[in-house]
Amino acid sequence: MSKTMVALDFSTRKDVYEFLLKFKEPIYVKIGMELTYSFGFEIVREIKAMGHHIFLDLKLHDIPNTVKQAMKNLAKLDVDVVNLHAAGGSAMMKAAIEGLEEGAINGKRPLCIAVTQLTSTSQEAMNEDLGIPGSVQDCVIQYAKLAKESGLDGVVCSVHEAKAIHEVCGNAFLTVTPGIRLATDSKDDQKRVATPEYAYEQGCDYIVVGRSITKAADSVATYRFIETIMEGK
Ligand code: C5P
Numbered sequence: 001m002s003k004t005m006v007a008l009d010f011s012t013r014k015d016v017y018e019f020l021l022k023f024k025e026p027i028y029v030k031i032g033m034e035l036t037y038s039f040g041f042e043i044v045r046e047i048k049a050m051g052h053h054i055f056l057d058l059k060l061h062d063i064p065n066t067v068k069q070a071m072k073n074l075a076k077l078d079v080d081v082v083n084l085h086a087a088g089g090s091a092m093m094k095a096a097i098e099g100l101e102e103g104a105i106n107g108k109r110p111l112c113i114a115v116t117q118l119t120s121t122s123q124e125a126m127n128e129d130l131g132i133p134g135s136v137q138d139c140v141i142q143y144a145k146l147a148k149e150s151g152l153d154g155v156v157c158s159v160h161e162a163k164a165i166h167e168v169c170g171n172a173f174l175t176v177t178p179g180i181r182l183a184t185d186s187k188d189d190q191k192r193v194a195t196p197e198y199a200y201e202q203g204c205d206y207i208v209v210g211r212s213i214t215k216a217a218d219s220v221a222t223y224r225f226i227e228t229i230m231e232g233k
Contacts, residue, residue, distance in 0.1 A: 002028040003230035004196075004223060005055050005176070007210030008035060013043065022220050026051040028080075030208055033058060044077050054079040055176070055208075059115055061085035064095035071096045071112070075103030079110050081176075083156060086114035086143035093150035113154040113176055114147035116140040116161075119192070137161065144169050154205065159194035162204045171203070178208035182222070185212050196229040 005028045010016045016035065020027075029052050035043055036058060048054055056079045060067050067084060074082050084096055093114065100109040117126060117136050126132050132139055144155045144165045154174025157165055162175040181193040188211055199207045209226060216222040 002026075002053065002227060003206050004028060004213075004226050005030045005206055005208045006213050006223065007032070007178070007208055008047075009210050009214070010035070011038070013039060016043070016047075019214060019219065020047065020050060020052065023223070026053060027223065028053040028055065028206070030055045030057050041077060044079065048078060055081040055083075055206075056110075057083055059083055059085055060096065061088045062092070064092045067092050068095035068099035068102075071099030072103035075100045075109055076105065078105045081111045081113060083113045083115060086116055086147050086155070090146055090150045093147060093152055097151045111153040111174070113156055113174060114143065114152050115156045116143040116147075119158055119179060137164070141165065141168055144173070148173055156208075158192065159199045159202050159204055159207075160192065162199075162202045166203055174205045175203070176206045176208060177204045178210075180207045180209045180212060180226075182212050182226075196226045200230055200232060 007030045008016055010019065029047060031044055031054055044054060044056060056074060060070055061084060071082065084093065096112055100112055117140055123136050126136055126139065140157060140161050141164060145168060147155055148169045154176060155165060156176045158179055159177045162177055165175055166173065177199055179190050179193050180196055180199060181187060183195050187193050196207060207230060213219050213223050
């Protein structure tokens with residue numbers, strides 16, 4: 001199974017399919033709010049039918065019962081990974097897993113991972129706007145522990161946090177890390193980026209890569225190159 005999840009951040013269906021048709025093999029893709037809210041779940045079903053693995057990045061956060069029912073419906077899409085905000089708390093995360101189990105196809109539910117603190121949340125914003133004291137790193141670790149205790153399979157985090165999360169939550173607890181750039185790439189709007197080599201060294205289980213692959217002159221070659229790094233070859 002691929003360790004590189006390609007963020008399909010395109011604004012038209014044509015761009016999505018032109019990109020996917022470059023690949024002969026199934027790849028792992030991340031479908032977020034932009035595609036889902038533009039084209040509905042039909043696009044998720046279509047990409048699944050092409051044989052690709054899907055991380056459906058919709059970041060749920062609501063009362064436990066609502067999240068449970070929503071997750072039950074997401075599980076029926078037969079996607080591979082879904083996510084939610086750990087800030088919704090333990091009851092919400094446990095309810096999410098119950099919903100996924102109820103909606104599971106052939107007894108196999110999607111993996112469920114938690115967003116800890118968004119990387120767009122600064123230290124100051126977390127302390128002052130959100131009223132959460134302490135460091136962002138401590139909050140991320142606390143949320144990761146809570147996610148694990150609530151039965152989740154892992155977290156979305158920065159490459160720089162993956163090692164500490166594995167130390168606290170164990171190596172089987174998945175770390176999925178965006179903010180990846182090849183050494184030769186532009187950072188675009190990302191502030192703190194890391195290379196795939198560094199992500200591999202830090203023990204990240206999956207990396208999320210958007211523009212470094214989608215905007216590359218040869219997307220397939222770049223994807224395969226990054227995959228060899230993540231496979232430790
Ligand atoms: O193009 P790029 O590689 O920067 O895309 C990264 C993807 O990961 C985007 O879909 C972005 O929304 C997502 N993401 C992120 N940082 C987070 C969470 C998600 O860049 N903390």
